[in-house]
Amino acid sequence: MAETTIGFEPPALVLAGAIEHPLTDITSYRAVGGYAQLERARAMSPHDVTDQLIQSNLRGRGGAFFPTGRKASFIPTPDKVAKPIYLTVNADESEPGTFKDREIMRRVPHRLIEGCLIAAHAIQSKHVFIYIRGEYSTEYDVLAAALEEARGAGLLGDVELTIHRGAGAYICGEETALLESLEGKRGQPRSKPPFPAIQGLYASPTLINNVETITNVPKVLELGPQEYAQIGAPPDSTGTRVFCLSGNVVRPGAYETPHGITVRHLIEDIGGGIANGRTLKAVMVGGSSFPVMTPDELDTKLDADSLGERGLFIGSGVITAIDDQACIVQFALRVAQFYMHESCGKCTPCRVGTRWLVQILRAVEDGSASENDLEVLLDVCDRIIGKCLCVLGDSAAMPVASCVTKFRDEFRAHLEHGGCPFGEDSSLAHLFAPVDQHAQVTA
Amino acid sequence: MIDEIREIAKQYPESKSAILPALRIAQEQYGWLSREAFEQVAEALDLTPAYCMSVASFYDMFQLEPVGTHMVEVCTNVCCGLVNAQAVLEAFERELGVSPGSTTADGNVTLRAVECLGGCSTPTIVAVDRRYRQSVTPEDVPGIVAELKHG
Numbered sequence: 001m002a003e004t005t006i007g008f009e010p011p012a013l014v015l016a017g018a019i020e021h022p023l024t025d026i027t028s029y030r031a032v033g034g035y036a037q038l039e040r041a042r043a044m045s046p047h048d049v050t051d052q053l054i055q056s057n058l059r060g061r062g063g064a065f066f067p068t069g070r071k072a073s074f075i076p077t078p079d080k081v082a083k084p085i086y087l088t089v090n091a092d093e094s095e096p097g098t099f100k101d102r103e104i105m106r107r108v109p110h111r112l113i114e115g116c117l118i119a120a121h122a123i124q125s126k127h128v129f130i131y132i133r134g135e136y137s138t139e140y141d142v143l144a145a146a147l148e149e150a151r152g153a154g155l156l157g158d159v160e161l162t163i164h165r166g167a168g169a170y171i172c173g174e175e176t177a178l179l180e181s182l183e184g185k186r187g188q189p190r191s192k193p194p195f196p197a198i199q200g201l202y203a204s205p206t207l208i209n210n211v212e213t214i215t216n217v218p219k220v221l222e223l224g225p226q227e228y229a230q231i232g233a234p235p236d237s238t239g240t241r242v243f244c245l246s247g248n249v250v251r252p253g254a255y256e257t258p259h260g261i262t263v264r265h266l267i268e269d270i271g272g273g274i275a276n277g278r279t280l281k282a283v284m285v286g287g288s289s290f291p292v293m294t295p296d297e298l299d300t301k302l303d304a305d306s307l308g309e310r311g312l313f314i315g316s317g318v319i320t321a322i323d324d325q326a327c328i329v330q331f332a333l334r335v336a337q338f339y340m341h342e343s344c345g346k347c348t349p350c351r352v353g354t355r356w357l358v359q360i361l362r363a364v365e366d367g368s369a370s371e372n373d374l375e376v377l378l379d380v381c382d383r384i385i386g387k388c389l390c391v392l393g394d395s396a397a398m399p400v401a402s403c404v405t406k407f408r409d410e411f412r413a414h415l416e417h418g419g420c421p422f423g424e425d426s427s428l429a430h431l432f433a434p435v436d437q438h439a440q441v442t443a
Numbered sequence: 444m445i446d447e448i449r450e451i452a453k454q455y456p457e458s459k460s461a462i463l464p465a466l467r468i469a470q471e472q473y474g475w476l477s478r479e480a481f482e483q484v485a486e487a488l489d490l491t492p493a494y495c496m497s498v499a500s501f502y503d504m505f506q507l508e509p510v511g512t513h514m515v516e517v518c519t520n521v522c523c524g525l526v527n528a529q530a531v532l533e534a535f536e537r538e539l540g541v542s543p544g545s546t547t548a549d550g551n552v553t554l555r556a557v558e559c560l561g562g563c564s565t566p567t568i569v570a571v572d573r574r575y576r577q578s579v580t581p582e583d584v585p586g587i588v589a590e591l592k593h594g
C-alpha cells in the first residue's frame with residue numbers, strides 16, 4: 001500500500017522528528033524533547049500561557065484563521081463561572097482535499113496530546129474532547145494508544161481526555177454542529193451568539209481548536225512566541241503550514257513549509273509540476289469550499305493577506321492542481337453535489353439552494369441550459385452566501401460562482417456545443433456522486 | 444452490549460453523548476441498525492428508540508438497512524476523481540456485479556460510493572471494511588474482490 005509522501009522546508013514544527021518515520025511511541029517523542037513544554041507550561045500561570053499564544057499570533061488551521069490566543073482569552077476563568085470549562089479538539093477533518101490532520105494524528109499523536117494538555121492548562125479546563133472523524137480508524141487506534149501511554153506516564157494529571165468518534169457527517173466539522181453531535185444529537189449548527197466560549201458544550205464555556213493548531217502549541221512554547229512569530233509571513237501568517245498537495249501533480253503529499261511560499265513553488269518545485277506533461281487549468285486553494293485560482297495567479301503567496309487580496313482563502317491548507325483534461329463545469333457540479341449531500345437541512349437557502357445549483361449545473365453540463373441560466377446560477381449563489389447559520393451554503397456557492405466567473409467561456413462552450421465539449425476525454429466525465437442513503441434524495 | 448455502552452457513557456458528563464459510540468457498537472454487533480439494535484441502545488442510554496433513529500439517520504456511517512458482510516467504499520470526490528476514481532468504482536461494479544449502494548446477491552459485499560475520505564494525495568482511496576487502501580487502481584480491484592470472497 002502506497003504511503004502518503006511527507007516533506008518539509010525548514011523549519012518543520014508540527015511534523016518535526018516525524019518526516020522520515022512516524023513518531024508514535026512516547027519514548028521516541030520524549031527523545032525529541034516531547035512533553036518538556038507541558039512541564040514548563042504547568043509551572044507557568046494559565047494567563048501567561050495564553051499570553052504566549054497571543055504573542056506568537058498562532059492562528060486557527062481549520063479554515064477560519066482566527067487568532068488562537070485571543071480565542072482562548074475569551075474563555076472565562078473558573079472563578080467567574082459556576083460551570084466546567086471544556087476544550088474540544090476538532091479532528092473531524094472532512095473538507096475535500098484535506099488530509100493533514102490525519103497525517104498529524106498518525107505521525108505525531110503525542111504532540112497533539114501535549115498541545116491539548118497545555119491548552120487545557122491555559123484555559124483551566126479539566127476535560128478535553130478530541131472529536132475524530134468516524135472514518136479515521138487507523139488514526140483513532142494510533143491516537144488511543146498514545147493516550148494510554150500518556151495516561152500511564154501520569155502526564156494527564158487531573159485532566160480527563162476523551163477521544164470521541166464521529167459517524168460520517170461533514171457538517172460536524174462546523175464548531176457548533178460538532179458540539180451538538182458531541183452532546184448526542186444530529187449535527188446541526190447552532191445560531192451564534194452565544195458563542196462557544198460562553199455557551200458551548202453542555203452550555204458551558206468551550207474552546208474549540210483544530211488538530212494542527214493545537215499541535216503547534218508545544219512548538220510555540222519551545223521556540224518562544226517571539227521566535228515563532230518571525231517564521232512564515234509575519235505579522236499575520238506566522239509559523240508553518242502542513243499543506244495538502246493533491247490532484248494532477250507529479251508528487252502529491254503533505255508538505256510542511258513556512259507560510260508565504262508561492263503556490264507556484266509548491267506545485268512546481270515541491271510537487272514536481274503538472275503530471276503527464278499536461279497544462280494547469282485551475283487550482284483548488286484552501287479546500288473545495290473556496291473560490292478557485294487561475295494559472296495567472298500562481299505567484300500568489302500562501303498567506304492569508306496575499307490570498308485575501310485576490311479574494312482567495314488559505315482554508316485548511318489545500319492545494320489541488322486541476323489540469324486541462326478536467327472539465328470545469330463537471331468540477332463545479334461535483335463540488336455542488338458534495339455540499340448538497342452534506343447540507344444539514346436546517347437553513348432553507350442552503351438546503352434548497354445547493355439542490356438548485358446541482359440542477360442548473362447538470363443542465364449546463366449536458367448543454368440543455370440557456371445563457372440566462374448562467375446568470376441564474378450566480379443569482380442563486382448570491383442568495384445563499386451569508387444567509388445561513390453556518391458557512392456550508394457559502395462553501396457551495398463560492399467555488400461555483402468563481403468557476404462561472406473565471407471560466408465563463410468554458411461554460412458557454414457547453415451551451416454552444418450542446419453538451420460537454422471534452423466528451424469522454426474529460427477526466428471528470430461520469431464522476432459518480434453519492435446520493436443520500438437515508439432519503440435517496442436526488443436533485 | 445448494554446453494559447459496554449453504559450461503561451462508555453461514564454466518560455461523558457451526560458450519557459446521551461455516548462449515542463454515537465453506542466450506535467457504532469450496536470452496528471458492529473448486528474451488522475446494521477435493526478429495530479432491535481435501536482432498542483438496545485435506547486435502553487442502555489435511557490433514550491427512546493425513535494430518538495436513536497433520528498440521530499442515526501443523520502450520519503453516513505450508520506446503516507439503516509441490512510448490508511453485506513464486507514463493505515467497500517470508494518471515494519468519488521474531486522481529488523480522487525481527477526486521478527480516475529470513476530474507473531476504480533466501475534471496476535468494482537464490474538467485478539462485483541452490483542451498482543453503488545447495493546449488495547452482492549450472496550450478501551457478501553456492499554459497494555458504496557462515498558465523499559472525500561481524507562487521503563487525497565494517494566488516490567484513489569478505497570475503504571475496505573473501514574480500513575483505507577491507498578493509491579488503488581482499477582488493476583488492483585480483482586485482487587481486492589478475490590480477497591473478500593475468500594476472507
